[in-house]
Amino acid sequence: MLSKSQVKLITSLKQKKYRLLHGLFVVEGVKTIQELLQSKLKLYSLYTTESFNIDAKKENLISESELKRISFLKTPNKALAVFRIPDAQPINDSNLILALDELQDPGNLGTIIRLCDWFGIRDLVCSKATVDCYNPKVIQATMGSISRVNISYVDLSDYLKKTKLPIFGAFMDGDSVYKSSLPEKGILVMGNEGNGISHEIKSLTNERISIPRFGNIQATESLNVAMATAILLSEFKRG
C-alpha cells in the first residue's frame, strides 16, 4: 500500500530542490536497483510489485497501478527505489580527473558517468551549472555506474585555479589529440553542448586538444560531447 505522504515525497524527487532538501533520489528498474543494492549506496525505501527479499521495513509491496502513480517512466519497470544521495568524497589528485563545464543534457551526463566507470575515472568534477547527476533521466542512463564514480559539484573556476594538475580542454580548434602527449595525472575539461567551454574556464586550460575530422569538409556538425569524451578518455588511457 502506498500512503499519500509516500506518493508526495517520491514525486517531489523529480525536482532538484527536493532531492537536495531530502538528500534522496529515485532509481527505477529491477536490474539497476539490484546492482545498486550491492553497492555502497544506502537504500531509503523500495516500492516493488515482486519482493526483493530485503529488509521488510524498507520494502513496500505495491500493485502495478500504484507503481504507475509514482513512476517517472511511461512504462514502469516493476520496481522503484529511493536511495540516499551519498556525500561526495574528497577529490583524489593522483589520477586523471574529468571536469564538465555546464553540461546540460541528462542523457549525455549519464553516458559520461558510464564512460568514467569504464575507464576507471574515479572523480568527475562538475560545474554548479551542470545538470544534476541525480536527475531521473541521468540515473536511467547510468545503469548503476553512478555508485562507482565520485561526483562533485564545485565552483569549477575556483577548483581549476587551485589545482597543480595540468588542465586539458576539448576545443573544436585545439591541437590534434593524436599528436599530443597526454599525462597519467591531469584534468580533462569538456564543455557545454552548444557553446563548448566557457571563456573563463578556457583561460585556465594549459593545453587545448581536439579530435581531428576526417570526413567531408561539409560536415559542419561537431561531435556530440559524449562521443568526444569517449574518444578523449580512450586517448588518455591507451598509453
Place this chain on the structure above:
Amino acid sequence: MLSKSQVKLITSLKQKKYRLLHGLFVVEGVKTIQELLQSKLKLYSLYTTESFNIDAKKENLISESELKRISFLKTPNKALAVFRIPDAQPINDSNLILALDELQDPGNLGTIIRLCDWFGIRDLVCSKATVDCYNPKVIQATMGSISRVNISYVDLSDYLKKTKLPIFGAFMDGDSVYKSSLPEKGILVMGNEGNGISHEIKSLTNERISIPRFGNIQATESLNVAMATAILLSEFKRG
C-alpha cells in the same frame, strides 16, 4: 493548406513499409532541412510555417496547428520536409567500411551515422535486420549526416563471405584494440546492443578486437555500442 491525402501520405511514412513503398522519408526542423536542401538528396515536398524561398511547387505554407497534425515530434519545429530515399551507391572497397549486425536502437544508429561522417567513413553496411536508417528517430539523431554516408542494407553474411578485405569484429573478449595493428582498408563489424555480433557473423571475422576496461571489476556493463564505435573508429583513423 493541407489536403487529406498529404496528411495520409506523411503520417504513413512513420512506418518502414510505407517508406519503402513510396521511396520517401520525413525530416523535421529548419536547420536539418536547410542542410539537406544543400545536399544531393532530392526534396519531394516541404511543409513550413515560414517560407524557405524555394520552388513554390514543392513548398506548402501551413499553420502551426496544421504542422502539429503531420509532425512526428511532441514539439514541432516550424517545418517538415519529405525527401526521396536515395539509391545506395556501390560499396567502395578501398576504404575502411563500417558494418552493423542487427543494431536495433534508432538513436544509436543516428549517432553512428554522425560518427561515420566525422571519420570519413563513406560506406555503412547494415544487415537486413538493422533498424531502418530512414526511421524518423534515426533522422532526428543524424543532424544532416545522412546525406553524406552511403548506407546499404545487405545480407551481411553473404557480403562478408565475398569480400577480400580483412574483417574486424568488436567483442567483449577480443584482443586489445590498442595493441592491434589496424589497416587503412578493412571492415569493422559492430553487433547488436544486447547480444553483440551473431554467431554466424562471428565465424566470418578475421580478428576480434576489444576496448580494454580500466575501471573497477564490478563494472559489469558493456560500453554502449555507439561509444564503442566512436573509440574504435578513432583507433582505426588515428594511424
